[in-house]
Amino acid sequence: MTEPIVARAPTRIDFAGGTLDIPPLYLFHQPAITINVAIDLVAEVAVTRRPGRAIRLFASDQGRQATWPSREQITWKRQPFLEMLARLIQSLAPDGGLDVRTDCQAPAGAGTGGSSALAVATAAALAAVADLQVKRSTLIEYAKSIETQAIRVPTGYQDYYAAVYGGASSIEFGLTGIRRTVIAEKAFLTQLERHLLLLYLGKPRFSGANNWDLFKRHIGGDHRTLALFDALQENALAMQRAFQSQDLHSIARILNRDWETRRRALPTMSSPAIDQLIRSLRRAGAIGARVCGAGGGGCLALIIEPEARATLIALAKAAGAKSLPSVVNTRGLVVHRGKENFQVST
Known part of the structure; x- marks a missing residue:
């Protein structure tokens, strides 16, 4: 060979x-x-x-x-x-x-x-x-x-x-x-790494199902879905400006806003357990949070205060979540x- x-x-x-x-x-x-x-x-x-x-x-x-x-x-x-x-x-x-x-x-x-x-x-x-x-x-x-x-x-x-x-x-x-x-250049990405925490919630799901549901509703002209996409567009443009300004707190704020936009429009993107975990993590030092991808489980990405990392990982572990490397x-x-x-x- x-x-x-x-x-x-x-x-x-x-x-x-x-x-x-x-x-x-x-x-x-x-x-x-x-x-x-x-x-x-x-x-x-x-x-x-x-x-x-x-x-x-x-x-x-x-x-x-x-x-x-x-x-x-x-x-x-x-x-x-x-x-x-x-x-x-x-x-x-x-x-x-x-x-x-x-x-x-x-x-x-x-x-x-x-x-x-x-x-x-x-x-x-x-x-x-x-x-x-x-x-x-x-x-x-x-x-x-x-x-x-x-x-x-x-x-x-x-x-x-x-x-x-x-x-x-x-x-x-x-x-x-x-x-x-x-x-973002390497210097800011190094700073971002210090504030990133990625948690696996242990609930694999098929992301295509949520996206396909949104796709069908959009093509069908559903007014609420069209409004959702307009909000997603606005959030993305704001996130682009936050990265260009190297403003971590704005990144966290828009991350929260984007998650709430998605969660309200498509309830299957979250669950009571995920909502409770996010609330607990925010009280302990997470300043931004959203479930990755199309939601419904999988990974939770957080912007955190670096000194709170150990506490946040312990809280997540107690809730059945696992921390994953988040090196850029x-x-x-x-x-x-x-x-x-x-x-x-x-």
């Missing part, structure tokens, strides 16, 4: 503007932007050539595996949870035998874009093995399209941009395309074989 090609892509914390990234909804709320920060809970994929034509997939984060006699014989009917990975291998793998090993540090259903980061890393690793030169924009479209096929509901763009580029991003969805802007990832997608780095073109 040859040396494996390894790709790593970060997940993210969404600060504002999530759901505005789903096409074509963003066309109706211009300017539409999403603000997120990539974190070092990474998805990692290693692809190794092997003799013969058989392809073996080891999804260690799911505790699942599959073997197919060849790329042409790949199927996911008996293992639907592996459909996204199987589709990526089927469409991108070169001829010949492969071992594909995947892992994602973000818990399943965390709301931090783990499956999208995994799609990006898998596509990048397979492209490198096949000696394909793939632009970042093409990689984003490919990963998004395959994941959409697998989950069968519309997906937004923001997770793929965080996975490919890393850092703190303002992603603008305009009439002629998508534009990403860096909205500024590298984005990295692909290498041994000491050889593969550059993903712009």
Whole structure:
């Protein structure tokens, strides 16, 4: 066997503007932007050539595996949870035998874009093995399209941009395309890290269900849903200004406002237990809080007073939540074989 090609892509914390990234909804709320920060809970994929034509997939984060006699014989009917990975291998793998090993540090259903980061890393690793030169924009479209096929509901763009580029991003969805802007440099991101706390609530959920509900209501012209999207747009623009001003207290305030906007509009995004935990954490030193992604469980992101970290983690643990690393990832997608780095073109 040859040396494996390894790709790593970060997940993210969404600060504002999530759901505005789903096409074509963003066309109706211009300017539409999403603000997120990539974190070092990474998805990692290693692809190794092997003799013969058989392809073996080891999804260690799911505790699942599959073997197919060849790329042409790949199927996911008996293992639907592996459909996204199987589709990526089927469409991108070169001829010949492969071992594909995947892992994602973000818990399943965390709301931090783990499956999208995994799609990006898998596509990048397979492209490198096949000696394909793939632009970042093409990689984003490919990963998004395959994941959409697998989950069968519309997906937004923001997770793929965080996975490919890393850092703190303002992603603008305009009439002629998508534009990403860096909205915070390393010095401020280091300061932000000191005030970030990420908690896993231990309640995995399918985020696509909430987003699909909003999508249908929006396309159907529901007035309350249209008003919600207008409020999400306003929150995202305010969050962009807060990041540009490097104002942590404004970031926390808008994080709270965005969470309340979402929670009122879609009650399934929260629960009495989540509401109670957020109230307790705010009394103990959290100044901003919202559930990541489309809600319903998963991860809770907080802006905190640094000296309260230990107390907040203890409170969360007593409530059954687990703290996760929230180091900001500024590298984005990295692909290498041994000491050889593969550059993903712009």
